[in-house]
Amino acid sequence: MSVLSSKEFPRFYGRRIGRKLSKSGILALKEGSRYILQYDKFSEAFLNFNKKIVLEIGFGDGKNLINSAKHNPETLYLGADPFLNTTVKCIKQILENNINNIKIWPDDIRKILDLFPLKSISEVKLLFPDPWPKLKHQNRRLIQINFINNIYKILETNGTVTVGTDHKILKSWILEKFQANNEFEWLVETSKDWQNRPKDCFLTKYEEKALNEKRMPSWFVFKKK
């Protein structure tokens, strides 16, 4: 499902495909094709929605994406994730719940950041991004100075980026990288602001795993000035 030459973009290091898709998975992809964004029709598909837009990057099996869309039918949710198996899981749930306010980009978000109109996104959610804990792999982390600058362009003024992680090194990394951009303000008044999941986010598979293994997540909300 890759749409552009990989030479043009930063290399993606995560998994794209896991187990072979089941028959029901293949069927869901076919039936749910209307939910999937195409690179060459991207702006057309996107501009047809005159709604508040929330972008979730790395939605995994879609728990937060699906619940958010159900609770806020007036908002359009764009979900990006290159891992086909979980994307299929998510599409199955979209079909089962007859959800009409989700669009899926089944690939690396960095391939389409340039396609969004400036200031078109109200919120960005990044829940439990891959930590790439080894020092030699830190360039593989999604949150980098360049990435934050690109997110900045597409966010509306006062728009927010919410990041959750249970990974110790990534917690400091996230703060360091966002604070390197003076145009973002970390919304924090008390420790509760980073200890508690924001009210507009739902429990995900990776948060549940972290809690079961006694790793406390931290939550960071950055506002574009």
Ligand SMILES: C[S@@+](CC[C@H](N)C(=O)[O-])C[C@H]1O[C@@H](n2cnc3c(N)ncnc32)[C@H](O)[C@@H]1O
């Ligand atoms: C650790 S999982 C977390 C999944 C989910 N958010 C959760 O909390 O359960 C990280 C997810 O980010 C996705 N991901 C990694 N790099 C990405 C990229 N460049 N663009 C979009 N998604 C990405 C992975 O495929 C994976 O599904």
